[in-house]
Amino acid sequence: MKTGTLPLHVAIIMDGNGRWAKSQGLPREEGHRVGVETLKKVTRLCGELGIKYLTVYAFSTENWMRPRREVNFLMDLFQRTFEKEADELIKNRVRALFIGDRVGLSPSLQKIMARLEKDTSHCDGINLNIALNYGSKQEIVEAARAVCLEGKEDFSESDLEEFFYTSDSPPVDLLIRPGGEMRLSNFLLWQIAYAELYFTDVYWPDFAEYDLYKALEDFQSRQRRFGRVGGE
Numbered sequence: 001m002k003t004g005t006l007p008l009h010v011a012i013i014m015d016g017n018g019r020w021a022k023s024q025g026l027p028r029e030e031g032h033r034v035g036v037e038t039l040k041k042v043t044r045l046c047g048e049l050g051i052k053y054l055t056v057y058a059f060s061t062e063n064w065m066r067p068r069r070e071v072n073f074l075m076d077l078f079q080r081t082f083e084k085e086a087d088e089l090i091k092n093r094v095r096a097l098f099i100g101d102r103v104g105l106s107p108s109l110q111k112i113m114a115r116l117e118k119d120t121s122h123c124d125g126i127n128l129n130i131a132l133n134y135g136s137k138q139e140i141v142e143a144a145r146a147v148c149l150e151g152k153e154d155f156s157e158s159d160l161e162e163f164f165y166t167s168d169s170p171p172v173d174l175l176i177r178p179g180g181e182m183r184l185s186n187f188l189l190w191q192i193a194y195a196e197l198y199f200t201d202v203y204w205p206d207f208a209e210y211d212l213y214k215a216l217e218d219f220q221s222r223q224r225r226f227g228r229v230g231g232e
């Protein structure tokens with residue numbers, strides 16, 4: 001792998017947990033549990049490669065429409081994982097930050113999230129943004145409201161970006177979606193304006209080192225033009 005051309009910011013829509021479980025004859029919940037293991041591996045690998053920002057989609061504002069049992073399981077899994085993984089994250093110099101609407105989450109989960117952010121705030125390796133109760137349209141509307149409240153009517157792109165959850169991260173360079181769907185599902189719509197998109201049929205629980213390398217190699221083969229003329 002050539003290091004010079006690695007993306008600065010990778011985003012991943014961690015999809016396909018349910019279908020993976022079904023294909024194994026297991027309940028959907030088992031897919032989510034294994035999905036957490038995949039995230040741990042991928043975060044470690046990205047950190048080792050020197051990627052500075054990784055943003056992952058864990059729960060969308062639309063995922064509340066799933067059966068209550070699955071939503072409860074996921075909230076519980078998040079809580080247990082964030083409690084359990086702090087030491088490992090610190091060891092791997094991972095700085096965790098949550099993006100999304102926290103107010104809609106339970107007070108105990110909010111507390112654990114705030115603690116994990118605080119406990120990893122000194123970490124200087126990879127920045128891991130975890131999108132939880134995240135919706136891109138909501139983020140844009142909230143930011144527009146905040147700018148208007150400041151009395152700015154003639155605002156710029158960067159004025160708006162300052163109010164995004166991702167205000168401390170650069171734009172996304174590479175968006176990876178496992179699970180076979182070719183859509184964005186309300187994830188980082190603004191931040192991926194010039195991202196390279198990579199889709200794969202591999203379900204997230206099966207997503208391995210090989211799949212990450214394949215996505216990165218694909219990224220390295222792309223010619224990014226940002227609207228200019230290419231070919232030089």
Ligand code: IPE
Binds near residue numbers: 017059063
């Ligand atoms: C992604 O996997 C995890 C979440 C949305 C929380 P899915 O649960 O969407 O898995 P599929 O798409 O049904 O296979």
Ligand code: IPE
Binds near residue numbers: 013014059
């Ligand atoms: C996107 O996956 C959300 C997460 C991975 C957290 P979904 O499974 O919710 O997306 P759709 O419903 O297939 O578009």
Ligand code: MG
Binds near residue numbers: 016017179
């Ligand atoms: Mg899905």
